[in-house]
Amino acid sequence: MEKKSRRSFVKALGVSIGAAGVVGGSSILNSCTQVASTNSDTITLLTSSGELVKVDKSQLKPADLPSLSENQKRGREGLPGRKFVMVIDLSKCRNARQCMKACQNHHQLRPEQHHINVLQMQDAENTAPYYMPKPCQHCDNPPCTKVCPVNATFKREDGIVLIDNERCIGCRFCIAACPYSARVFNWFEPRDAEKYEGVTYNIEANVPQKKGTISKCLFSADRLRDGKLPSCVSACPNGVYWFGDQNEDAVTNGTTHETTSFSKLIKDNAAYTLMEELGTKPRVYYLPPKDRAFPFQGEIDQHHS
Amino acid sequence: MDKVKSPEESRKLLDKITFDLTRSIVKRDEFTNFWYFLLIIFALVGLWGWGIQIRDGLGVTGMRDYVSWGMYIANFVFFVAVSLIGFLISSALHLLKIKWSKVISRVAEQVAIAAVALAGIIIVTDMGRPDRFLNVFLHGRFASPIIWDVTVVTTYLTISVLLYYLPLIPDLALLRDKGTDDIPQWKRNIYRILALGWKGHAEQYKIVAHAMRILMILIIPVGLSIHTVTSWLFAATLRSGWDTTIFGPYFVAGAFVAGVAAVIIVMFLYRTRYGLKDYFEDYHFNMMGKLFVLVCLVYLYFNINEFLVPGYKMKTAESIHLSNLFTGKYSTMFWATQFFGLLLPITLMVNKYFRRPVPITIISVFVLIASWFKRYIIVIPTLEHPFLPVQNVPENFQHYAPTSIELMITIFSFMAALLIITVLAKMFPVITIWEYAEEKGISREIISEPKK
Numbered sequence: 001m002e003k004k005s006r007r008s009f010v011k012a013l014g015v016s017i018g019a020a021g022v023v024g025g026s027s028i029l030n031s032c033t034q035v036a037s038t039n040s041d042t043i044t045l046l047t048s049s050g051e052l053v054k055v056d057k058s059q060l061k062p063a064d065l066p067s068l069s070e071n072q073k074r075g076r077e078g079l080p081g082r083k084f085v086m087v088i089d090l091s092k093c094r095n096a097r098q099c100m101k102a103c104q105n106h107h108q109l110r111p112e113q114h115h116i117n118v119l120q121m122q123d124a125e126n127t128a129p130y131y132m133p134k135p136c137q138h139c140d141n142p143p144c145t146k147v148c149p150v151n152a153t154f155k156r157e158d159g160i161v162l163i164d165n166e167r168c169i170g171c172r173f174c175i176a177a178c179p180y181s182a183r184v185f186n187w188f189e190p191r192d193a194e195k196y197e198g199v200t201y202n203i204e205a206n207v208p209q210k211k212g213t214i215s216k217c218l219f220s221a222d223r224l225r226d227g228k229l230p231s232c233v234s235a236c237p238n239g240v241y242w243f244g245d246q247n248e249d250a251v252t253n254g255t256t257h258e259t260t261s262f263s264k265l266i267k268d269n270a271a272y273t274l275m276e277e278l279g280t281k282p283r284v285y286y287l288p289p290k291d292r293a294f295p296f297q298g299e300i301d302q303h304h305s
Numbered sequence: 306m307d308k309v310k311s312p313e314e315s316r317k318l319l320d321k322i323t324f325d326l327t328r329s330i331v332k333r334d335e336f337t338n339f340w341y342f343l344l345i346i347f348a349l350v351g352l353w354g355w356g357i358q359i360r361d362g363l364g365v366t367g368m369r370d371y372v373s374w375g376m377y378i379a380n381f382v383f384f385v386a387v388s389l390i391g392f393l394i395s396s397a398l399h400l401l402k403i404k405w406s407k408v409i410s411r412v413a414e415q416v417a418i419a420a421v422a423l424a425g426i427i428i429v430t431d432m433g434r435p436d437r438f439l440n441v442f443l444h445g446r447f448a449s450p451i452i453w454d455v456t457v458v459t460t461y462l463t464i465s466v467l468l469y470y471l472p473l474i475p476d477l478a479l480l481r482d483k484g485t486d487d488i489p490q491w492k493r494n495i496y497r498i499l500a501l502g503w504k505g506h507a508e509q510y511k512i513v514a515h516a517m518r519i520l521m522i523l524i525i526p527v528g529l530s531i532h533t534v535t536s537w538l539f540a541a542t543l544r545s546g547w548d549t550t551i552f553g554p555y556f557v558a559g560a561f562v563a564g565v566a567a568v569i570i571v572m573f574l575y576r577t578r579y580g581l582k583d584y585f586e587d588y589h590f591n592m593m594g595k596l597f598v599l600v601c602l603v604y605l606y607f608n609i610n611e612f613l614v615p616g617y618k619m620k621t622a623e624s625i626h627l628s629n630l631f632t633g634k635y636s637t638m639f640w641a642t643q644f645f646g647l648l649l650p651i652t653l654m655v656n657k658y659f660r661r662p663v664p665i666t667i668i669s670v671f672v673l674i675a676s677w678f679k680r681y682i683i684v685i686p687t688l689e690h691p692f693l694p695v696q697n698v699p700e701n702f703q704h705y706a707p708t709s710i711e712l713m714i715t716i717f718s719f720m721a722a723l724l725i726i727t728v729l730a731k732m733f734p735v736i737t738i739w740e741y742a743e744e745k746g747i748s749r750e751i752i753s754e755p756k757k
Contacts, residue, residue, distance in 0.1 A: 100697075112698045113370075119696050134693065143543060149451035150437075150444040169440050170363070170433015173451055175373040179543045181691045185373060185433065187364030211362045212433030275692060278543050 046195050068200055072164060075203035075221070078156030083283075084219055085159070086135070086233070087242035087251055087265055090289035093118065093131040094238050095298060102235030106220060108209045110191045113184040115217035116232050120298040129296045130289035133240060135232065136161060136182040136217035137274060137282035144174035144183065153214065159246075159283050160221050164203050165213035174214060179278055183216045219243075229254050246283075315747040322742055323483060326734040329579040331487045337731075344724045351717015354710045355430055363433050365710045371695050372688040372705035377431035379680040380715050383563065384424035384722070385458070385535045386556070386676065390564025391417025391465050392528030396521040405592045407744070408584060408736055409572060414469040415735070416567050419725035421462045421531070423718050430714050450537045457530040464524045469729075470499075471513055471520070475739040475752070478503035482755045492732065505753020532556045539683070545622035546687035549615075555607040561600035562646065563676035566669035569593050571726065573666040575735050584736055587661060594660030597669075601651045608647065625690050635686050638678055646675030 042054045066074070095118055103115045116135040122128075138161050145153050145161060152167040153174055175183045190196075190209035199208050204221035220230035228234070233241040233254030244251030244262055252259045265271070269287040276282075310318065358365050368375040395410035395417075429435050445452045477500035484493055503509060536556035539547035549555075569590070576585040615623045616631070630639040650668050653659040659668065685705050695703050707715075739752050 112702065114697060117697055119694055121694070147449050147451070147541060149446060149449040149455075150440045151446045152440075152444075167437075167440060167444060168434065169437045171431070171451060172373040172433070173449070173538070175370065176539075176544070176688070177542045179692050181371060181693050181695070184370050186362070187366075187369065188362045214433075 046192075068166070071201070072166065072203050075162060075164070076154060076156065078158035078160060078221075079224060080157065081247060082158040082224075083246040084138070084224065085244060085246040085251065085262060086138075086219070086230075086284045087262070087271065087287060088133055088284060089240050089242070089269075089287040090130055090132060091287060091292050092238045092240045093133060093289075094294055095120075095131045096237055098235040098237055099133055099232035099241070102231040103217070104191075106207075106231040107205060107215065107218075108191055108196060108207050109184070109215070110188075113186075113191075113215065115182075115184070115215070120296075120300055122300050128289070129298065129300050130292070131296070131298065132286070132289075133232070134180065134182070134274075135219075135284060137180050137280065137284045138217075138219060140281035140283060141279060143177040143179065143278075143280060147173045147177045149173065153216075156221075158224075160219050160224075161216070162203060162218055162221065163206055163214050163216050165206060165210045165215065166201055166203075168210075168213040170212040170214070172214070179275060179280065183214055186211050186213055186215060310746050312751060315751045318745060319742050319747050319751060320483075322745070323479065323738055324485065325581065325584065326736055326738050326741075327480065327484065327488060328581075329575065329730050329735055330492060330732065331485075332579065333731075340727065341724075344720045344727065347720040348717050348724060351713045351715075351720065354713030354717070358430070358710055358714070359435065365708060367701070367706045367708045367711060369702040369705075370698070371691060371702055372685060374431070374684055374688060375705055376681065376707045376711045376715055377427055379684040380677070380718055381424055381427045381431065382535055382556075382680040382684065383677050384420045384427060384718065385532055386560035386563045386680070387567045388417045388420035388424060388461070388465070388564070389528055389532050389557065389560035390568050391421075391468070392461075392524050393561055393564065394568065395468055396524045396528070400521055400525075405589060407740060409568065409589060409593070411469065411472070411735055411737055412571050412575065413564075413568050414465055415726050415729045416564065416571055417465045418462070418469060418729070419722040420567075421458060421465060422725060423722045425458055425462065426721070427714075427718050430718075450534060450541050453534045454531070454538065457527055457534055461524070461527050461531045464520055464527060468517070468520050468524065471517055472737050472740065473733055474500060474503050474513065475505065475510075476734055476737060478505065479738055479752060480734075482753075495732070503753075505749060507749075510749065529557060532560045539687075544687050544692075545620075545690065546626040546683075549611065551607060551610055555604075555611055558600065558604040558607045559676065559679065562597075562604050562650075563673060565593065565597045565600055566672040566676065569597070569665055569669040570673065573662055573669075575730065576662065579730075579735070581736070584741070585662075590662045590665050591657065591660045594654045594665050597665070598651055598654045601647055601654075605647050605651065608643065622690070622692060626687060629686050629690065630682065635682055639682055642675045642679040642682060644675075645671045646679055 041056055043057050043060070045053055045055050047053055097118055099116050100114060100118060103109070104111070104113065107115055109115065116133055119132045119134055121130055121132045138159055140155075140159070142155055142161050145155050148154075149171060150167055150169055152165070152169070153161065153163045155161050170185070172185060175181075175185060186209055189211050193208070193211075196208035201208060202222055204218060204225060206215050206218060209215055220228075220232075223230060229243050229252065230241075233243045236254050239253055239255040241254040242251035242260070242262075242265060243254060244259070246262060249262050250259055251262045251265060266285050266287075271285040271287050273282040273285055366375060366377075391413050394406050394413035398406040399410065429438060432438065441452070441455055445455075447453075477496040480488065481493065481496045481500050484496070533553035533556065536552035540549060540552035542548065572585045572589070572593070575581055612627070612630075616627050619627065629635055650672050653668060654665065659665060689704060739749075742752055743749070
């Protein structure tokens with residue numbers, strides 16, 4: 001790589017690393033994992049999107065790492081005064097799966113592990129099939145946190161359901177309890193385990209993942225703390241996701257960055273929640289898959305209920 | 306109680322009873338060694354499998370994100386079920402003043418202790434992080450049915466051990482004082498210690514009787530709880546096939562079926578191996594057979610409720626689950642468990658012929674195997690059909706098939722349970738000697754008098 005272009009690349013990256021701020025929190029050292037020092041000028045780092053990059057050492061700032069216990073404490077409390085909410089516009093989803101990809105990179109997930117999964121749905125025999133992104137529903141009456149024997153998974157003040165994989169005993173009762181199949185388990189060593197070795201655990205991203213523990217969608221709580229939208233919301237190219245704060249009654253579209261009234265959005269579009277009859281009170285709302293200007297190209301899987 | 310005998314007659318009879326009932330303790334032949342060898346080898350193979358699982362993660366099992374509970378949980382439920390027989394025979398029947406069950410109560414407690422101890426171990430093998438087991442006590446949340454289960458299972462184990470040990474104390478003293486020389490010295494040393502200086506005073510008998518009565522009453526709610534709470538691990542979820550209100554009594558009824566079968570098998574093995582034909586009489590098998598039919602009928606009633614009612618309505622999610630059981634992938638297993646586990650024992654054992662020792666033991670073996678598969682059918686099919694479609698995952702996430710590691714650990718659990726039962730039978734009399742002697746009209750003074 002030519003020297004000039006490399007430097008500009010690094011500068012651009014410096015911004016994006018800071019912006020991603022994923023693995024640890026807000027600082028560069030925190031968000032990247034050092035893999036190996038190549039020479040005195042550059043250092044190889046792992047970005048939050050899972051890529052290895054070389055960064056000039058002069059670009060690095062000392063990290064302001066919260067300690068593990070501090071991180072776990074603030075991770076359990078959540079962001080004061082907030083009530084996070086997500087709206088998924090099914091009429092827009094074209095199965096681009098950028099959300100799934102971004103999520104798996106952010107949360108150190110194997111290809112078969114989904115915090116968010118785009119499902120091909122058909123409600124009845126003759127109704128139109130559609131794509132349905134399905135993150136954790138962050139229920140206000142969560143069946144999963146109720147059954148946890150050790151309080152490893154919990155509901156925060158701001159509405160997010162989190163998992164502490166430093167506490168989880170791996171009984172998988174929460175998987176059995178969740179009607180949305182939203183939870184995954186680390187059956188083996190997690191993806192890129194060696195790259196993440198020694199990184200301080202960040203409860204709000206559930207990274208590094210640990211073998212024998214549960215993982216789940218966290219609405220990218222670490223990004224929310226930095227005032228950013230969740231990974232999946234930002235990654236969507238089709239304007240499917242709206243994310244925001246119910247207390248402010250405002251949601252922002254991850255693609256267009258347009259902000260609108262949450263209550264008006266769900267009212268005007270006849271939003272619904274998944275399996276509302278179960279009484280779980282989800283914090284994820286769906287706008288019906290109507291007026292779609294593109295064809296459904298998937299194969300409807302017969303393996304569903 | 307038979308008519309009072311003369312002291313000489315009594316002493317002679319007591320010697321004979323003691324001789325017969327210590328045969329299991331004295332007897333050690335090649336078969337004993339082979340049996341121990343077999344149990345220990347298989348148990349070690351299972352432990353080796355567990356070692357691999359701890360090293361590589363639970364991924365070595367057939368479980369994945371959708372079917373996230375598999376054979377371990379089914380096996381756990383099975384062992385909890387079998388353990389419930391201790392409560393039925395040595396407490397419920399005792400309190401109802403049913404005499405014939407007295408001679409069986411120690412067998413029932415042996416089975417209960419072995420089963421509940423293994424249930425506790427199996428659940429640890431199912432944990433993703435067994436190293437964090439203590440978190441259950443450090444961070445336990447009483448809203449979780451798992452904590453209820455841990456509480457009642459440990460309580461049940463404690464009470465069962467006490468129910469086994471308390472009536473054993475006079476026996477231990479008796480063996481300490483009158484044990485023949487062919488009992489190994491180290492066993493007699495253990496008897497001396499465990500007998501806690503028992504002298505056979507009326508006051509001591511009174512304390513034991515009193516304590517037993519308290520324990521027998523205490524174990525009723527605890528016994529009912531262990532299997533009810535175990536059923537709630539499933540019934541507390543929203544899934545079709547588990548989301549039902551009769552799971553508590555349904556599990557308890559099923560537990561009695563499995564437990565009666567297990568006790569009959571153990572009784573038969575003791576009877577033939579240790580020459581106890583005069584103790585575990587045909588009469589006892591006959592009565593156990595009647596009890597067997599009764600518990601099977603109750604269980605049948607719950608099965609009809611559990612399957613007919615949702616089957617009549619066929620709600621969307623329920624219908625997928627039920628067709629899978631009735632005509633689908635699990636139909637062979639389902640109908641086999643219903644046939645061998647319920648219909649066959651009921652229809653055969655209403656005839657006296659089939660309540661004789663050999664036929665009833667053969668039936669019991671079938672019922673016990675069917676009981677195990679019944680738990681498999683309760684746990685796994687439900688998880689294969691969640692509410693939302695299973696997509697974007699590898700094929701092996703969609704269906705569950707146990708792996709060899711799971712089989713190894715499951716076989717370990719059986720071998721370890723049999724090992725506990727065997728060790729108990731080789732260490733202590735399998736029937737309460739003093740109680741039996743009293744039944745035969747031998748006075749307590751003679752039972753507790755020291756050897757001449």
